[in-house]
Structures are given as C-alpha cells and as structure tokens.
Amino acid sequence: xxxxxxxxxxxxxxxxxxxxxxxxxxxxxxxxxxxxxxxxxxxxxxxxxxxxxxxxxxxxxxxxxxxxxxxxxxxxxxxxxxxxxxxxxxxxxxxxxxxxxxxxxxxxxxxxxxxxxxxxxxxxxxxxxxxxxxxxxxxxxxxxxxxxxxxxxxxxxxxxxxxxxxxxxxxxxxxxxxxxxxxxxxxxxxxxxxxxxxxxxxxxxxxxxxxxxxxxxxxxxxxxxxxxxxxxxxxxxxxxxx
Amino acid sequence: xxxxxxxxxxxxxxxxxxxxxxxxxxxxxxxxxxxxxxxxxxxxxxxxxxxxxxxxxxxxxxxxxxxxxxxxxxxxxxxxxxxxxxxxxxxxxxxxxxxxxxxxxxxxxxxxxxxxxxxxxxxxxxxxxxxxxxxxxxxxxxxxxxxxxxxxxxxxxxxxxxxxxxxxxxxxxxxxxxxxxxxxxxxxxxxxxxxxxxxxxxxxxxxxxxxxxxxxxxxxxxxxxxxxxxxxxxxxxxxxxx
DNA sequence: GAGTGGTCTAGACCACGAG
DNA sequence: TCGTGGTCTAGACCACTCA
Numbered sequence: 001x002x003x004x005x006x007x008x009x010x011x012x013x014x015x016x017x018x019x020x021x022x023x024x025x026x027x028x029x030x031x032x033x034x035x036x037x038x039x040x041x042x043x044x045x046x047x048x049x050x051x052x053x054x055x056x057x058x059x060x061x062x063x064x065x066x067x068x069x070x071x072x073x074x075x076x077x078x079x080x081x082x083x084x085x086x087x088x089x090x091x092x093x094x095x096x097x098x099x100x101x102x103x104x105x106x107x108x109x110x111x112x113x114x115x116x117x118x119x120x121x122x123x124x125x126x127x128x129x130x131x132x133x134x135x136x137x138x139x140x141x142x143x144x145x146x147x148x149x150x151x152x153x154x155x156x157x158x159x160x161x162x163x164x165x166x167x168x169x170x171x172x173x174x175x176x177x178x179x180x181x182x183x184x185x186x187x188x189x190x191x192x193x194x195x196x197x198x199x200x201x202x203x204x205x206x207x208x209x210x211x212x213x214x215x216x217x218x219x220x221x222x223x224x225x226x227x228x229x230x231x232x233x234x235x236x237x238x239x240x241x242x
Numbered sequence: 243x244x245x246x247x248x249x250x251x252x253x254x255x256x257x258x259x260x261x262x263x264x265x266x267x268x269x270x271x272x273x274x275x276x277x278x279x280x281x282x283x284x285x286x287x288x289x290x291x292x293x294x295x296x297x298x299x300x301x302x303x304x305x306x307x308x309x310x311x312x313x314x315x316x317x318x319x320x321x322x323x324x325x326x327x328x329x330x331x332x333x334x335x336x337x338x339x340x341x342x343x344x345x346x347x348x349x350x351x352x353x354x355x356x357x358x359x360x361x362x363x364x365x366x367x368x369x370x371x372x373x374x375x376x377x378x379x380x381x382x383x384x385x386x387x388x389x390x391x392x393x394x395x396x397x398x399x400x401x402x403x404x405x406x407x408x409x410x411x412x413x414x415x416x417x418x419x420x421x422x423x424x425x426x427x428x429x430x431x432x433x434x435x436x437x438x439x440x441x442x443x444x445x446x447x448x449x450x451x452x453x454x455x456x457x458x459x460x461x462x463x464x465x466x467x468x469x470x471x472x473x474x475x476x477x478x479x480x481x482x483x484x
Numbered sequence: 485g486a487g488t489g490g491t492c493t494a495g496a497c498c499a500c501g502a503g
Numbered sequence: 504t505c506g507t508g509g510t511c512t513a514g515a516c517c518a519c520t521c522a
Contacts, residue, residue, distance in 0.1 A: 249511090250510080286513060286514085287513085288513095292511095307518075307520075308518075308519035308520035310520095
C-alpha cells in the first residue's frame with residue numbers, strides 16, 4: 001500500500017528485473033561484474049550485492065563464485081503429483097543421477113520407517129536434471145531386504161521398475177510438505193542460493209501389511225516446482241459416482 | 243562435509259542458537275542490542291546483523307524495528323491437512339480474524355474459479371492467531387451467490403458452518419503447493435521477516451456439477467506449519483479392504 | 485529524546501574460477 | 504595470474520518505538 005522510501009536495493013533490483021524480463025539480459029548470460037554495476041547505479045558494492053540477493057531469492061539470478069552473476073534459465077515449473085501417483089517427480093525430460101549406498105537406520109529414519117535403530121537400509125541418492133541445471137534432490141530409503149539385489153550404480157530404470165513392483169501392494173502413501181530455506185549442502189547440490197526457498201516433501205509408503213516400505217525425502221527448488229494434490233472427498237451419501 | 247573457513251556470522255549464529263536452545267535467552271525475551279552484541283563478539287554491526295538474519299530465516303528471532311530482536315516462541319507445528327478434510331488450517335486453539343469484502347474476479351482468480359473477468363465474488367480475508375502471534379493467512383473467494391447472505395464482520399463461525407454446508411456436494415478438491423519467500427505485505431501481516439520461507443497453498447473446490455465453488459489462497463509460515471496428505475492408492479485389484 | 489534497528493558508504497583482504 | 508564474487512570493517516545518517 002505504502003511505499004515510503006523505496007530503498008536503493010529495491011530500485012536496482014526492479015531495474016535489473018525489468019532488463020531481464022525485456023530480454024536486455026538474456027537467459028544464461030553473465031551480468032556485468034558487481035563492481036561495474038555498482039558504478040553504473042552509483043552505489044557501493046554491498047548495496048548492489050543486496051539488490052542481487054533479492055533476485056537470487058526469486059530464482060532469477062545465479063551467482064557463481066569467481067566467475068559472475070548469471071541470468072537463470074526460466075524453466076517451466078515441474079509439478080510433483082502427490083497421492084502416490086508418481087514415485088518421484090518425473091514429468092519426463094529429466095535425467096536422473098542415482099547413487100546407491102547401504103546405510104543403517106538413524107535419526108528420523110527410524111521413526112519414519114518404524115524400524116529399530118541401526119536397521120539395514122538401502123539409500124538411493126537421486127539428483128534429477130532438467131537440461132544442464134539440477135532440478136530436484138531425493139533421498140529414498142528402503143529396507144535392505146526390499147531393495148533390488150546387487151543394483152549397480154548405473155540403473156535408474158531398475159529403481160523405477162522396482163518401485164513399480166512395490167506399487168500394487170501399497171496401501172497408504174503419506175506425504176508431509178514444508179517450506180524452508182535450503183541447507184548449504186542442498187544449495188550447492190541444486191546450484192541455488194541459500195536464499196531461495198525449497199519445498200521439502202517427506203513421503204512414507206506403507207504396504208497392505210502395515211509395513212513401511214519406503215521413506216523418501218525430496219527437496220525441490222521453490223521457483224521451479226510445485227506440488228499438486230487432487231482429492232475426491234467421499235460425500236456422506238455417495239450417490240452418483242462418475 | 244567440509245567447513246573450510248567457518249565465517250564469523252555462522253559462528254555467531256551458532257553461538258546464539260545454542261544460547262537460545264539452552265534457555266540462556268528465553269522465548270519472548272529481547273536480545274541485547276545489535277551494537278552490544280557486535281561489541282561482545284568483536285565484529286562490526288553489519289556482520290552481526292547478517293548473523294541475526296540467519297536466525298530470522300530459521301524463525302528463531304523476530305526483529306521489531308525500533309525496539310529490538312526477540313526470541314520467538316517455539317510454537318508447535320500446525321499441520322494443514324489436505325484432501326478436503328479441513329476447509330482451512332484449524333487444529334483448534336486458533337483465533338480467527340475475518341474480514342469480508344465484495345470484489346470482482348480478476349487476474350488468476352478468473353482462471354482458478356473459471357468465471358468471467360469482473361464476475362462478482364465474496365472475499366474472506368482470514369488471519370489465524372496462535373496465542374499472540376499471527377499464524378496463517380488465507381484469502382478465500384466464493385462466487386457471490388454462494389456466499390452467506392449479509393454476513394457481518396464478526397462471524398467466523400458462520401463461515402465455517404457455511405463451508406461445511408458446501409461440503410456434501412463437493413466432488414473434487416485440488417491443492418497446489420509451493421514454497422517461496424513472503425511478499426513484504428505477507429511478511430508484515432504474519433510478523434515474520436522476508437527471509438523466512440512460506441508454504442503457499444492454492445486450493446480449488448469443485449462441486450458435483452463441475453462448478454468451482456471456492457478458491458483459497460493460503461500462506462503459512464514455513465517454520466511453524468506443514469501440510470499433510472494421506473492417500474490410499476487403489477490397487478489394480480483391490481481385494482481386501484480393511 | 486534516548487535507544488533501537490534500517491540503510492548505506494568506501495574502502496580492505498580473502499577465496500574461487502578460468503586462462 | 505587476473506578478474507570475479509565472499510566477507511568484513513568502522514563508521515554515518517535515517518526511521519521507528521517507547522517512555
């Protein structure tokens with residue numbers, strides 16, 4: 001409503017936003033150096049950097065230490081479809097990098113999977129890529145005896161089909177979502193700043209026997225992903241079913 | 243994994259975090275002034291402020307201009323239950339402030355509700371409180387002819403019951419979630435900084451005739467809310483149903 | 485008016501990336 | 504090596520809150 005004293009950083013951020021939107025700075029391009037921009041806008045470097053920080057938080061700019069500020073490619077939003085429809089976000093042209101490790105249940109995992117501390121698990125550490133940019137991060141934990149036997153490092157398909165095999169007996173999928181800032185590690189992996197919010201999804205799948213067969217911790221950058229849930233609430237008297 | 247040069251702001255933030263966790267600084271208490279803290283830690287004020295910014299992003303500290311930095315009350319997480327179960331987050335001891343306005347469909351709303359531009363709507367502007375702190379923000383839009391007739395400013399219950407009345411014919415509830423930083427207005431309303439991520443939920447409810455009867459835009463602070471979705475995926479041959 | 489945070493300056497030095 | 508961003512300093516001045 002009120003705009004008492006538009007601070008310089010906001011003025012500068014608005015101007016840069018406009019120049020990015022109008023194509024004056026194109027996707028993938030490097031911006032002038034911070035020193036040059038500071039001179040151009042007649043502000044000090046910390047002020048200019050705080051303007052860039054706003055753009056980073058919106059996902060418009062990616063800083064690469066030692067080489068410059070780059071206009072991020074505007075990728076279409078990838079929608080995570082909830083409700084057990086998709087094992088993990090894959091709206092197609094995503095490449096997956098999977099790393100498999102054997103670990104022991106610890107921390108939250110014991111509670112999520114309802115297994116004893118130290119219980120053997122297989123961890124799938126997945127990183128999905130859209131073009132050259134990393135898109136999503138997933139850590140999927142499966143009790144060791146349910147994991148594909150002797151799976152090499154190079155078979156993301158095996159994981160997919162394996163999870164598909166597990167699907168029929170699935171009884172319940174519970175997904176808990178929250179919004180937060182990424183940890184430094186996540187920010188590095190996803191090549192986003194620590195000021196861009198991420199959507200964090202914890203998914204636990206239970207089979208018909210009540211056993212938790214999978215726990216997935218997903219981290220999706222907020223600017224290029226969202227999650228969609230569609231429910232058909234059963235009315236008290238469900239008379240007409242399409 | 244590696245912690246090459248723990249920057250001063252992180253060291254300071256860690257120390258303050260520890261002091262908050264151990265109760266050295268208690269919830270609701272004011273921290274020493276930034277100048278005092280800067281002296282104590284032997285850093286300049288901008289450095290100390292950047293340390294506090296980290297704590298703000300975690301929801302541990304609330305800055306109030308002109309009066310100080312305060313330790314936020316650690317409120318239990320409020321869980322928004324998806325799937326049309328709850329009209330809006332109300333896990334009980336929440337007070338609601340509702341403001342009703344008549345508006346015309348504009349922008350995204352026309353697409354969400356699938357009504358023509360300028361179509362008459364009733365807006366419910368809700369702010370839920372947990373104790374003294376605001377907790378959640380909701381803007382709910384209902385086509386004017388479905389809105390409770392002549393509802394005063396003071397009847398949050400009427401809204402609840404009204405929505406309950408609408409529930410039976412509900413056929414589909416679609417919820418789209420994303421993570422982002424709050425707008426300056428949202429940050430002010432929710433009394434959070436602009437560096438604390440929020441969970442943004444857009445919910446559209448459709449009745450059995452296919453008409454969109456409600457669009458809700460919810461904004462929940464990331465540190466004290468999450469969203470939970472439970473699905474029971476129908477297996478191909480659903481043999482045993484509990 | 486006294487004390488608080490909000491913003492900004494004009495430098496300095498360090499760490500990283502690429503040639 | 505050189506240019507980039509990352510961090511930090513030691514101030515300054517303004518805006519807000521509260522007594």
